[in-house]
Amino acid sequence: MKAIQFEQPGKPAEILKSVEKDLPQPGAGEVRIKVGMSPINPSDIMFVQNLYGIRPQLPSGAGFEGMGTIDAVGEGVIMTTGQRVSFTSVGTWAEYAIAHHKSLIPVPDEMPDEVAAQLFVNPFTVVAMVEESGVKPTADSADGPHEWLMLTACGSAFGKMAIQLCQQRGIRTIGTVRRDDLNDELKALGLTEVINIETEDMATRVKQITNGQGVTCVLDAVGGHTATEAIKCLGKGGTMLIYGLMSMQDPTLNAGLMIFRELTIRGFWLTDWMRRVDPKIRQRVAGEVITLLSSGKIKLPVEATYGLDDIAKAVEHADAPGRWGKILVRPV
Structure with missing residues (x-):
């Protein structure tokens, strides 16, 4: 063979x-x-x-x-x-x-x-990470400030699927890009706001978009300077989940931000997640992934x-x- x-x-x-x-x-x-x-x-x-x-x-x-x-x-x-x-x-x-x-x-x-x-790597990772993010749908925060999920490199296959899943769940999303040629497509998929990190200051734009509160969670695939700037976008008690290192560079951690905003920064690896979660959760995620893809609700x-x-x-x-x-x- x-x-x-x-x-x-x-x-x-x-x-x-x-x-x-x-x-x-x-x-x-x-x-x-x-x-x-x-x-x-x-x-x-x-x-x-x-x-x-x-x-x-x-x-x-x-x-x-x-x-x-x-x-x-x-x-x-x-x-x-x-x-x-x-x-x-x-x-x-x-x-x-x-x-x-x-x-x-x-x-x-x-x-x-x-x-x-x-079917497996991206879809399971997307559903699992959106679950792990803990970001509430807009409807669940009607009486308080809206929560936001931020995606770096949102034009990737992972990013596009995460956008579609969040749109179906009613979760507001901010995505970062380096070029504007995919912006219309990303918006059509359900991305709430897009930031071009080559022409805009990420932290300033996030502050404007979220009325100063910052995002609840960042799903980062880039590392390096992009992740360093994304940490500044986290609101009080926010979390960054790192699942990739496209830049091949480690981010710089700001100890002051981590202390006074009580931030959590941790890695995510699907293999370990599959091992540690309850089998009933794995089964539920598998069912959701198959349903979403079979129905064509997520492309x-x-x-x-x-x-x-x-x-x-x-x-x-x-x-x-x-x-x-x-x-x-x-x-x-």
Whole structure:
């Protein structure tokens, strides 16, 4: 079979190669999946560079999620071959992949492959983080000041989904961008206010928008200067959840702000969240994600699809500025 592999960490476009490998065999509790499609997520790119929480065991496959059909099952697995599933594993950019049966999510017939391929990483993270933010819908704060959720790099696939979810829940959002070309699209998705951090002072604009109270929570994917400025936008008792580091730079923490505004700044990693939350919460989130995507209430746009032999072009496209949709890898 054909699969993407790398021998050492580095720049993805330079080190990722399409190679021929033996067909993998599922062990106890595992299934083999004939892969239909897989997305290219920021976590995939960081993993290839050895910058992610999970370290590659070299030589390593790449890609953390995808969709396909069950092709073979290992000992102790009671599942039907041919069943269409979304799954997580290491090495989903391949014609076949091995996954633990507990990582599988059955895909409804009405859900397109392009959506099913993106079912786990971004949608689960979005729903979980909006839950963790604790931001109340506008209707619930009618008798008091409105609460706000702020999204850095809101033009990303994650940001667009978070905007749509918040719009459905009645949560007011502020999003940061570096260019204005996506502003109309973001507003159409439900973004309440947009700030161009290249031309506007973030903290000043947030103060104007929120009548001086600041935001309740920031979901940050950028780090560096953007996160440093976003901390200043938090109101009394506010929280910043950091889930990415696109700038590859750590933010600077202002101890005075943290003390006198009683701020909380912490990281968020979906893998740990899935481990620590009550199973009933996981099940509820999974149901909500599937319902939102199956119904079309939340859209997951796709910009381009590449084959395994064009993986260098695919990862370069995924890292290009100004994208409006996800880049997918299709094995065949």
